[in-house]
Amino acid sequence: MKKEDIKKLAENKNLISGIYNYCDRWCERCAFTSRCMNFAMTREQDTDPEASDITNEKFWQSLSEIFKATREMLEESAEELGIDLDSIDFEETSRDEGIKDKIVKNHECCRAAKKYYEMVDKFFESEYIPSLQVVDKVQVQNAAEPKKSDGPDGPATLDEMVEIIYWYHHFIYVKLMRSVRGTLGNSPEVLEEFPKDSDGSAKVALIAIDRSMAAWGHMHTFFPSHRDEILTIIVHLDRLRNRVEKIFPQARNFIRPGFDETNPSR
Numbered sequence: 001m002k003k004e005d006i007k008k009l010a011e012n013k014n015l016i017s018g019i020y021n022y023c024d025r026w027c028e029r030c031a032f033t034s035r036c037m038n039f040a041m042t043r044e045q046d047t048d049p050e051a052s053d054i055t056n057e058k059f060w061q062s063l064s065e066i067f068k069a070t071r072e073m074l075e076e077s078a079e080e081l082g083i084d085l086d087s088i089d090f091e092e093t094s095r096d097e098g099i100k101d102k103i104v105k106n107h108e109c110c111r112a113a114k115k116y117y118e119m120v121d122k123f124f125e126s127e128y129i130p131s132l133q134v135v136d137k138v139q140v141q142n143a144a145e146p147k148k149s150d151g152p153d154g155p156a157t158l159d160e161m162v163e164i165i166y167w168y169h170h171f172i173y174v175k176l177m178r179s180v181r182g183t184l185g186n187s188p189e190v191l192e193e194f195p196k197d198s199d200g201s202a203k204v205a206l207i208a209i210d211r212s213m214a215a216w217g218h219m220h221t222f223f224p225s226h227r228d229e230i231l232t233i234i235v236h237l238d239r240l241r242n243r244v245e246k247i248f249p250q251a252r253n254f255i256r257p258g259f260d261e262t263n264p265s266r
């Protein structure tokens with residue numbers, strides 16, 4: 001994709017600015033694909049199967065074109081704003097970033113989120129696969145089938161629950177890392193009058209936690225012999241949710257572009 005194409009896309013008034021910053025990246029389930037620049041750029045790549053195949057040279061060519069276009073746009077903006085990109089002290093910056101990385105990774109929420117995805121991996125490695133092999137089909141058929149009427153976010157089938165849990169299990173960690181990082185200064189947070197990126201990221205993490213808890217809740221039905229393990233995971237997620245809400249008290253109130261607006265405009 002060329003710089004001109006990206007600029008043309010960015011001028012599209014139908015797109016919602018920054019919507020992709022606070023979504024869950026689950027494009028197949030997103031109602032805003034037609035209004036998302038990230039989706040438009042990805043689709044451009046997807047129309048050419050070779051360009052979306054990581055083992056094909058065309059994929060890397062396409063990626064390198066996007067990087068090149070981004071770099072050119074960055075240079076143009078820096079020039080307009082009078083910023084000298086070469087004046088950045090990379091040594092000092094990377095030292096600062098290294099310190100921040102450590103703080104973020106050691107934050108209680110990030111540690112708990114990491115523990116959660118490890119618990120999920122362990123459950124699916126040690127419980128789910130053998131359980132699926134022995135799971136009694138009659139039992140599954142007779143189980144109280146979670147219905148779509150649970151709500152748009154509610155899981156409907158075992159596969160769907162597993163899909164939800166898998167989709168979000170790393171995502172929660174990544175989003176919380178970003179939230180915590182946003183509180184460490186030298187970030188967009190310095191603009192106090194604007195909504196905080198850390199709250200937005202924490203909100204997305206909270207939504208992912210809510211949905212994961214709902215999915216785990218339904219897992220009981222299918223794996224009655226694993227209730228204790230499932231309960232332990234739900235309790236862990238509940239504690240994490242409480243901590244996130246306490247540390248980011250404004251997160252639930254954050255208005256995400258598109259998703260939380262009645263008439264989303266550009």
Ligand code: SF4
Nearest residue numbers: 023026027030036039
């Ligand atoms: S806003 Fe929707 S379409 Fe865009 S990246 Fe996020 S999930 Fe995908």
